[in-house]
Amino acid sequence: MSDRRLLQNTNNLYRDISVSTLIEQQLSHRETLDGYTNEAIDFYRAEFPTYGLEAIGIKHPGRVYRNLCASKLIEHTLARGEGVLASNGALCVKTGKYTGRSPNDKFIVDEASSHDEIHWNQLNVPISEDNFNRLYRHVRAYIQGRDLYIFDGYVGADPKYRMGVRIINELPAQNLFAHQMFIRPTDEELDRHHADFTVLAVPGLHGDTDDGINSEAFIVAHFGKKLIIIGGSHYAGEIKKSVFSLMNYFMTKRDVLPMHCSANMDDRGNTALFFGLSGTGKTTLSADPDRRTIGDDEHGWSPEGIFNFEGGCYAKTIHLSREDEPHIWDAIRFGSLMENVVLDRATRNPDYHDNTLTENTRVAYPIHYIPDAVIPSIGSHPKTVIFLTADAFGVLPPISKLTKEQAMYHFISGYTSKLAGTERGITEPQATFSACFGKPFLPLSASVYAEMLGQRIEQHKIQVYLVNTGWSGGGYGVGRRMEIKHTRATIAAALNGDIDDVSFFPHPVFGVGVPERVPGVPSEILDPKHTWSDPDAYDRQALNLARRFAENFLRYPDAAPEIRAAGPVF
Template identity: 55%
Template sequence: MNIDIKLGNLNINGCKNIYRNLSVTQLTEFAIKRNEGVLSSKGALVVNTGKYTGRSPKDRFIVKQKSIEDKINWGEVNQPIDEKIFDKMYDQVAKYLEGKDIFVFDGFVGAASKYTLPIRTVCEYAYEAMFANQLFRRPDVEDLSNFQPEFNVIAAPGFKAKGKEDGLNSEAFVLVNFDKKIILIGGTQYSGEIKKSVFSVMNFLLPKNGVMPMHCSANIGNDGRTAVFFGLSGTGKTTLSTDPERRLIGDDEHGWSDEGVFNFEGGCYAKTIKLDKDKEHEIYNAIKFGTILENVVLSPNGEPDYDNNKYTENTRAAYPIDFIDNIEKSGIGGNPDTIIFLTADAFGVMPPIAKLSKEAAMYHFMSGYTSKVAGTERGITEPKATFSSCFGEPFMLMNPAVYAELLGERIDKYGTDVYLVNTGWLSGGYGKGNRIKLSYTRAMVKAALEGKLKNVKFVEHPIFKVSMPLECPDVPSEILDPKNTWEDKEAYEIKAFELAQKFQDNFKKFKNVPEDIIQAGPVVKEILYV
């Protein structure tokens, strides 16, 4: 349906046609007709994003303005740009869009009406409007009749910048202007830039309303208890939060207000590389008509080949959350009883599960530790420690301490239990020992969520200073202290101290952190570990 709207308020004029909130069927037809993609054997729209198959962090800039200058955590992640450069690029993109068909999606971010952000996504490509339709929250007819966007996204992948000549780093750019409430994207077809830039805006706006934004997944049990899962790529966040006994609230971005947790999204953007039909059947079954597959290779008969990384390891599926069976349709849960921090420690020295004090939770939240192993990134042959503040540093625009303080306040207010769960290795670490069995990890998470660890005795780890349980249902007690799994106890201590030093070195970048939080982190000194 072609609904007559104008984009003159955005200085976008002279477009051929403007199509607003078309159905998925209509957008799919446009995408195929315009050679933007093809259908898989099950009806998913398969697109190739070309040169850019993932986010381009060095090409994202925030316009430096007086209104936000002292609030942004400026640096390599949040790069400043002058407003004159934004205006120049905006004028060029607006001119580029003249005479073209434009696809608009009007919708919302945030399931809690009190904190919802109405957004307008203006797209050069039909499939990007379909992506916005699947990933954001969809409006009803009444919403559209008097819709007023509070933020606008303009995506023009076909427009290439001139790099340094334009004051940018390359042909691709993601420019966020808070005063004008516009996100300008060009030069890249990777749809994730649309999603992540909008959520980054939410992560900046919500703390002013007393809401903690979280890069996490969340679910709710039949007992009404809500749980939140933080973790970087490869830690098992999606696997562990997708639980047949618990309803999924959302898998990537949430807010935590005094009323509870709410999902930002209306869909999921799942990785599909090496997708296993049996182990990840929820995602596998969600890939059908209405789903967008990015950079997935098709066999001659149209079957997706999820093991093929011809274009990228970062193959993706974008689909509405209701393509998953066991969901919380409201997108809302209560205040979390339990928070799980996930890390995949490849050095084999961190406990499989440990309880954190409020101060330790704030320390590990600001640290955001996991490790990368051979095969995850080009050039990595040995385990490598990596830290991402708040378990989502690229999307957090403010100082990590702001978000950590919000976490600490909520732990105090709601008595939330926080556990650090290691989904990585034991017995000598990656290449020597074994990865912790998924069945054990599931049992530990289940025990934490069901409160079965509340009355268990704990002992403090003398290096990492976290509390290790002496027992856990359905988990061998001997593995709960990682040192027990190493034949060479001295080698364990050496490796543990090495990782502790990495924690301390990373934490030095944070300024004016309260001493009790610093003291809750790992220690680096020679002690007798008994």
């Protein structure tokens, strides 16, 4: 059949069964449109636009869906058998082998425009441009004839600093994640949308180690092209963190400090920041019923104030309860996406205590699912900054006050415990240091971000507290995890000024200020040494942890002498 007869036949059948059915049948036998006349191709593209994918080298995909609403993305996922609805209305999917981030599979392209700025290390691993181009060819070949889902939106709630982002997905469920996690455009904004960043996620494509990667999974960022390709992993968190890494590079060029933190404000507009890695309680503690949420994970601090990078929240659900985390519990409803949450087979009720698949069970939902969320997600310069750490050694106080220099020291150190399930292969807490509480996502040297934070602390006279949400009375396996009600009380006291006039005494090893009293917190737990049955064992453990701090800080020889002097003494 000639191309013209094919086109005529298509036009005839359009009145009978729909052109989409015919063309889909044709594509099932022919992977590309090569060989058709321009007239036939133009007709096909008029019916099935590609929304400019050719600009990044993507040719001959299947159907391309752009900015579908949550309901349609859920329908597509269910029709493809890739997820189920839970009893609370949320879409529930499984991510298979990869139930957390895979840091060993993350690479940055070593290219001329960014080479001299990137802090190359064990987390910022270079990959050659030739290997990237080879991987990208595999991605484009894999996409041919496959349906794609596009989300065009923004990252950055402040219009002055926001960046256009395009997320291209093989899976509608991952596109739902993008739809809920990033900032959704208005119809007018969508008409004139320009993508500054592009992320292409094809979890069904397994990579080849011959292309310079370590496994079938790959997350590769090209800062020159502002392009990220992801393959082999169904874990949606890779998309979110990849965009964060781009922001951590480009925002510094605009005098914006990118931060791995949550933020909220009180009724008077007083803003607070919460720094901490996954599992330290950052999302939970910032979702305070008495304060309004600005955002739960990623923010920028511009000369004008704070703004959320995202339009949604990505919360852990393991051991979730309505009593302790009512905002998160109530946000899990139709439109939310749950990953690896186990459902009762008969009732489809979620079992948030079941860690059969992973400890890192997650839910993504738009920020407007939180009552009284600040929209747009913008706040003033903060009055208080909280560093959250889950101390597996049981050494640090529940709350301690930091001088500016101590704040810089602990920000650069970024101490916490890496908790089970946050990354693949982690089955129990491990002591770790992550610069700026987000080292895996920092393409630049930690000193760049630390210097920006120090300037803001000085300029705005900000009070900084270190809050331990980890263990007390002994290390992991011996002591007990801090009770969330006590942690909430310490944070409330810091934010409300209830400990402004309280006396503080210096910790004998770490030198941080330990309060003599905190409303709502038993005085006997404020000094961690008093919670140990063996005080000498506590001293040994404190010195052990102090040495780890000192050893880690050797990585930062360019830190100012006054910052180095703010570390522990032993």
